Amino acid sequence: MKLAVAVQRYGADINGGAELHARYIAERLARHAEVEVVTTCARDYVTWRNERPSGVETVNGVAVRRFPVDRERDPRDFGRQSHRVFQQSHSLADELSWLKSEGPTSRSLVDYLARSDAFDFVILFSYRYYHAYHAARRLATRAVLVPTAERDAAIGLGIFGPVFRSVRAIMYNSHEERAMIETATRNIDVPGVVVGVGSDVPERADARRFRQKYDLHRPFAIYVGRIDENKGCGELFDHYRRYATTFPRGLDLVLIGSAIMPVPDHPRIHHLGFLPDEDKFDALAAADLLIMPSYFESLSMVALEAWALGKPVLANGRCDVLKGQCVRSGAGLYYESYEEFAEALFALESNGPLHGRLGRNGLEYFRTHYAWPVIEGKYLDMFDRLKQTALVRTIDPLPGWFARRRKNLPPASDVLRGLPSGAVVRQRA
Amino acid sequence: MTDFQIRSDNVDVEQIMRQIRSRIREKRGVDYTEEEIKELARVKLEKFLDPTGVRSDLLVEYRRTKGEAASNPNYKFEDTTIFETHRGFVRFMRKLLYPILKLFFNPHPLIDALHIQSDLNARSFKREELQYELIHNLVLETTRLGIQVKNLRMQVESMSSRLDFDERRARALEGVVQYRPGAVPPLQPPQGVARDSREEGQAQEGRTRRRRRRGRRPGSGPEGTNGSFGESHQDGERGEPSSESGDAAGQARGDRPRARSTSGEGGGQVAPTPHSGSASDAGPVPPKPHSVPGREGGPVPPKLQSVPGSEGG
Numbered sequence: 001m002k003l004a005v006a007v008q009r010y011g012a013d014i015n016g017g018a019e020l021h022a023r024y025i026a027e028r029l030a031r032h033a034e035v036e037v038v039t040t041c042a043r044d045y046v047t048w049r050n051e052r053p054s055g056v057e058t059v060n061g062v063a064v065r066r067f068p069v070d071r072e073r074d075p076r077d078f079g080r081q082s083h084r085v086f087q088q089s090h091s092l093a094d095e096l097s098w099l100k101s102e103g104p105t106s107r108s109l110v111d112y113l114a115r116s117d118a119f120d121f122v123i124l125f126s127y128r129y130y131h132a133y134h135a136a137r138r139l140a141t142r143a144v145l146v147p148t149a150e151r152d153a154a155i156g157l158g159i160f161g162p163v164f165r166s167v168r169a170i171m172y173n174s175h176e177e178r179a180m181i182e183t184a185t186r187n188i189d190v191p192g193v194v195v196g197v198g199s200d201v202p203e204r205a206d207a208r209r210f211r212q213k214y215d216l217h218r219p220f221a222i223y224v225g226r227i228d229e230n231k232g233c234g235e236l237f238d239h240y241r242r243y244a245t246t247f248p249r250g251l252d253l254v255l256i257g258s259a260i261m262p263v264p265d266h267p268r269i270h271h272l273g274f275l276p277d278e279d280k281f282d283a284l285a286a287a288d289l290l291i292m293p294s295y296f297e298s299l300s301m302v303a304l305e306a307w308a309l310g311k312p313v314l315a316n317g318r319c320d321v322l323k324g325q326c327v328r329s330g331a332g333l334y335y336e337s338y339e340e341f342a343e344a345l346f347a348l349e350s351n352g353p354l355h356g357r358l359g360r361n362g363l364e365y366f367r368t369h370y371a372w373p374v375i376e377g378k379y380l381d382m383f384d385r386l387k388q389t390a391l392v393r394t395i396d397p398l399p400g401w402f403a404r405r406r407k408n409l410p411p412a413s414d415v416l417r418g419l420p421s422g423a424v425v426r427q428r429a
Numbered sequence: 430m431t432d433f434q435i436r437s438d439n440v441d442v443e444q445i446m447r448q449i450r451s452r453i454r455e456k457r458g459v460d461y462t463e464e465e466i467k468e469l470a471r472v473k474l475e476k477f478l479d480p481t482g483v484r485s486d487l488l489v490e491y492r493r494t495k496g497e498a499a500s501n502p503n504y505k506f507e508d509t510t511i512f513e514t515h516r517g518f519v520r521f522m523r524k525l526l527y528p529i530l531k532l533f534f535n536p537h538p539l540i541d542a543l544h545i546q547s548d549l550n551a552r553s554f555k556r557e558e559l560q561y562e563l564i565h566n567l568v569l570e571t572t573r574l575g576i577q578v579k580n581l582r583m584q585v586e587s588m589s590s591r592l593d594f595d596e597r598r599a600r601a602l603e604g605v606v607q608y609r610p611g612a613v614p615p616l617q618p619p620q621g622v623a624r625d626s627r628e629e630g631q632a633q634e635g636r637t638r639r640r641r642r643r644g645r646r647p648g649s650g651p652e653g654t655n656g657s658f659g660e661s662h663q664d665g666e667r668g669e670p671s672s673e674s675g676d677a678a679g680q681a682r683g684d685r686p687r688a689r690s691t692s693g694e695g696g697g698q699v700a701p702t703p704h705s706g707s708a709s710d711a712g713p714v715p716p717k718p719h720s721v722p723g724r725e726g727g728p729v730p731p732k733l734q735s736v737p738g739s740e741g742g
Contacts, residue, residue, distance in 0.1 A: 080544065084507070330440040339453045340446075347449065357440050 001033040001383065002118050006135055007125040008104050010039035010066075011052070012059055017301065018148040021197045022125045025146075026062050028198070028376050037064040038113060038122075040104045040131070047072045048104040067109035077101050086153040086412045093404040095159045105130050114138040121383060123171075127163065128154045136163045140395045143167040144382070149177050150296040151320065156415030161185045166395035168386050171195045171379070173299035175328075175424035176320040183419050190393075193382060196299050198372040201308040202278070205285035213279070214272060220252035221314070221345065222287035224280060224302045225294070227259040227271070232293030232316050237264050239341040244268050246342060251288055251349050256280060284309050288355070289348050297321050304370050307331050307362030312355060314344055324423030331362030503550040506543040511536065 007022035014020065026037050037059070041050040048069045056065045081098040084090050113122055113135045122139060124132040127147040136143045145167045149155055164170065164185035170192040172178040182188050211217060227233050240253050241264065255263060255271040263271045275283065284290065290306035292315040300322060303313050313332035315322035317340070326332035333348060335341040348355050368374070398404065512523045530536065 076541075080508075083548075327442050330442055333442060333445060333449075339456075340449060343449045343453060344446075347445070354440070354445070361440060 001120050003029055003033050003035045003383075004038050004113060004116070004119040004122040005029075005035060005125070006038045006109070006113060006122055006131055008040060008048075008129045008131060009042050009045060010037050010059065010064055011043065014043070017298070018126045018146075020301065021146070021148065021299075022123075023060075024197055024199070025123065025375075025379070027060055028372055029379060030062050032376065032380055035062055036119075037062055038109060039064060039066055040106050040109060041066045041068050042104050046075065065112070067106045067112065069103065070105045070107060071103075073101065073103045085157060085409075088411055089407050090409050090411070091405050091407045092158060092399060092409065094407075095157050095409070096404070098157075099128075099130055099133055099159065102128070103130055110134045110138065121168070121386070124167075127160055133159065133163060136167050137395055140166045140393075141168065141391050144169045144171060144386075146171045146173075147177065147181060148173060148298045149181055150298050151176075151180060151416070151419075151421070152296060153412040153416050155180060155184050155419070156410075156412030158409045161187075162396040165190060166393050168391060169193075169382050171382065173197070174321045174324065176324050177298050179424055180419055184415065191382065191385065191389075193378055195375055195378045196304070196370055197301060198370050198375045199301055199305045199308060200277075201305055202281050205281040205309060207282060207286035210279060210282035210286045214270070214283075216252070216254065216270065216286070218252045218268075219288050219349070220254045220270070220286075221289050221291050221349075222254045222256065222283055223291050223293065224256045224284070224305075226257050227255055227261060227263060229261050230296075232295050233261060235316075236291060236293035237269070239335075239338050240269065241266060242338055243342045243345060247346060250346065253291075254283065254287065256283055281305070281309065284311060287311060289314055289345075291345075292316060292319075292322055294322070295319050300325075303332070304366055308366040308370070310359040310363045312348055312358035312362060314341075314348060320421055320423050325365075327423055329361055329365035331358050331365050333358075503554065504547055506540070506547045508540050508544070510543075511540065 005022055005026040007019060009019050010023060011019075012023070014023075022037070026035050029035050040048065041052045041054050042048040043051040049072050050068050052066055054066045054068050056063060058064065078098075078101045081094070081101045085095050085098045109131050113119075119142060121144050122135060122142050123144045123146060124135055125146045125148060126132055127136075127145060127149060132145070136145060140163075145164070147164075147170060154160075161184075164181060164187040167190065170178075170181070170187070170190055172181070172192055172194045173196050175194055178192060178194055223233070223236065225231055236253075243250060244253075244266065252268045252270060255269065256273070256275050258274050259271065263269065272283075284302075284306050287306075289312045290303060292300055292303050292313055294300070295316060295318050297319050298321060300315075303315065303322065303325065306313055307329065313322075313326060315326050315332055315334045317323045317334035317336040322332075323334045326334050333344040335344050348358070512520055512527075514520050514523070
C-alpha cells in the first residue's frame with residue numbers, strides 16, 4: 001500500500017498542532033506502508049514564505065517532497081477577506097478568494113497529487129487550507145481527510161460542505177469535532193472514525209532530574225504550549241494570581257513554551273521557555289497536574305501526554321473538546337470561572353485520593369484510546385474498509401461563473417453560532 | 430474542600446464539578462440570586478447606594494444614546510465600493526478603465542484608509558457597548574458589595590450583642606460565685622453598735638463553723654455550686670482548704686472537672702476583683718446580708734438555702 005500525507009508544513013523542528021500530528025502519523029504509518037509526505041517549502045505559518053528547498057528529502061526515515069508556495073500571504077488582505085466571509089453576506093467566489101488569500105497556495109503540490117496514480121490513499125491534513133481543499137476536490141476517490149477542525153468560523157463557509165461530503169473517509173480528532181462537522185456539512189454517511197493521535201511518551205520520565213536542573217522544589221502545576229492570549233493564557237494568569245493570593249502555600253505555576261504575550265513577573269510563576277522533549281516529559285512527570293486554559297482545541301496532545309504520565313488535567317470548560325475528554329476519561333476537572341478554577345485546583349492539590357484516581361483514569365484512557373497500536377489500527381482498519389467498498393459518491397461541481405458571484409451565503413460566524421455546542425459525554429458506538 | 434469521597438474506581442467528573450459549584454454557592458452565601466441582584470441594580474439602586482454617586486437610570490440613558498447613534502449609521506467601504514453601481518455596463522466600463530485611472534493616481538491608499546476608517550467606526554460603536562456593559566457590571570458589583578456590607582454590618586451587630594450578652598452573663602455568674610463566700614462579711618444596715626458587734630461576732634462564728642462543716646462534707650453541694658465554692662476558697666481563703674481533708678477536696682475537684690474548669694476560668698481570672706471589691710465597696714453585695722441573717726427570719730433566696738442547709742445538715 002502506498003500512502004501520501006499532504007500537510008501545509010512539515011519538519012522535525014515544526015511543533016504546530018496539525019503539523020506535528022501529521023508527522024507522527026506519517027512516521028507511524030511508514031511501519032505498515034510506503035509513505036510519502038507532500039508539503040510546501042514554507043516554515044512560517046503566517047507568511048508561508050518559501051524557506052526550505054523544493055525537492056525530496058528524508059525526515060526521520062520518511063520521504064518528504066516539497067513544493068514551493070506560489071505567493072506569500074498578505075496579512076492585511078487576508079484580514080479583510082476574512083472579515084468579509086466571516087461577518088458579512090458573501091458569495092462563493094469570495095470564499096474561494098479567501099481560501100487563496102489564506103494559502104499556502106501551491107498549485108504544483110495539488111497538481112502532483114492529482115497526477116500521481118501511485119498512491120492508494122492521500123491523507124489530507126487541515127481542511128481549511130488551500131492544498132487540502134483543492135486536493136480533496138480533485139482526488140476525492142482517494143482522499144482521507146483529517147480535518148483538525150476547531151470551533152471557529154471557517155467551518156461555516158459554504159465551500160467546505162461538498163468536500164466533507166465527498167471524501168472517502170474522515171479521521172476525526174474528537175467526538176465534539178465530529179458532531180460539529182456532521183451538523184455543519186450533513187456528511188453523516190461518509191465513513192468516519194474518531195482517532196486522534198498518539199504520542200511518543202518515554203517509558204520513564206525523571207521528575208527529580210527536572211527539579212534539580214531547573215531548581216524547582218515546590219509542587220507545581222504546569223502549562224505546556226505557546227504562551228498566547230489566544231490559548232487562554234491571559235485568563236490563566238489572572239486566575240492564578242488570585243489563586244496565589246488566596247493560597248499562599250498552594251501550587252506554583254510552571255510554563256513551558258515560547259511566549260507571544262508577556263509573562264507576569266510573579267515569584268510563583270516560572271517560565272522556562274521552549275524545552276526539548278526529554279525535559280518536557282520530565283517536567284510533566286514532576287508536575288502535580290497540567291492546566292489547559294485554551295478555549296479552542298481540536299485535540300490537545302499535551303493533555304494526552306499528561307494523561308499518559310498519569311497526571312490529571314485541569315481544563316478550560318468552555319472548550320468543548322477538553323471538557324468532553326475530561327468527562328469521558330474521568331481524568332480531569334474543568335473550570336469556567338475563577339471560583340471554579342480555584343476550587344478545582346485546590347481539590348486536585350489537596351485531595352490525594354481524587355488526584356490519584358484521576359491520574360490512573362488518565363493513564364487508562366490514554367492506553368485504551370491513544371496508544372500507538374490503537375491509532376495505527378484505526379487507520380489501517382479504515383484503509384481496509386475503504387478498499388473493500390466501492391465509492392458511490394461524487395463531489396458536487398462548483399456552480400457557474402455568475403452563480404459563484406451571487407452574494408447569497410450567510411456570514412460564517414452566524415452559521416457557527418447555529419451549530420450545536422457542548423461536550424459529548426457519551427461516545428457514539 | 431478536600432472532602433470529595435472517592436469510593437469506587439469510577440470517578441464521575443460531572444458529579445465532582447456539581448459539588449464544587451454547590452460549594453462555591455455556599456461560600457458566596459447566596460442570599461440573592463444573580464437575577465435578583467440585577468433587578469435590584471436596575472430598579473432600586475438608591476436603596477443600597479448613594480444615589481448621588483451612581484446613577485440608576487443607566488439603561489435608559491444608554492438606550493437614548495444608542496438611538497441617537499443609530500441615526501448616523503456607519504458606512505462600509507470595501508475595495509469594490511468605488512466601482513459599485515446598479516448598471517452593469519457602467520460597472521464593467523469602470524473596471525475596464527481602472528488601469529487608466531491608476532495611471533493618474535494610486536487609489537489603493539485611499540481605499541485602505543476609508544476601509545480602516547469604516548472599521549474604526551464599527552469598533553468604536555462596539556466599544557461603546559462594551560463600556561456600557563462594563564459600567565453596568567460595575568454597578569452590579571457595587572450593588573452586590575453594598576448588600577454584602579449591609580449583611581456583614583448586621584452580622585457584626587448581632588455578634589456584638591451576643592458578646593455583650595455573654596459578658597453580662599459572665600458578670601452575673603461571677604456575682605454568684607462571689608456571693609456565697611461573701612455571704613459572710615457584709616453588710617447589714619446599721620442597727621446599733623452592740624447589735625452590730627454581736628451579729629458580727631455571730632457571723633464570724635458562723636463563718637468559721639460553716640467552713641469547718643463544709644470541710645467535713647466533701648460531697649456536699651450537689652447543685653453544682655460546690656465548684657464555685659471551691660474556687661472562692663482557693664481565691665479568697667486560700668489557707669482553709671489546705672487545713673481541710675485533702676482527699677475530700679481532691680475528690681470534690683475530681684468529681685466535676687468540667688464545672689471546675691469552667692468556673693475556674695471565670696473565677697480564677699475575675700474573682701479577685703470582686704473580692705477586693707467586696708472588701709472596700711458594699712455596692713454589689715446587698716443581697717448577701719440576707720444569707721447570714723437568714724437566721725433572723727428574713728427572706729432567703731432559694732440559692733442561699735442550699736448553703737445554710739448544708740451548714741445546718
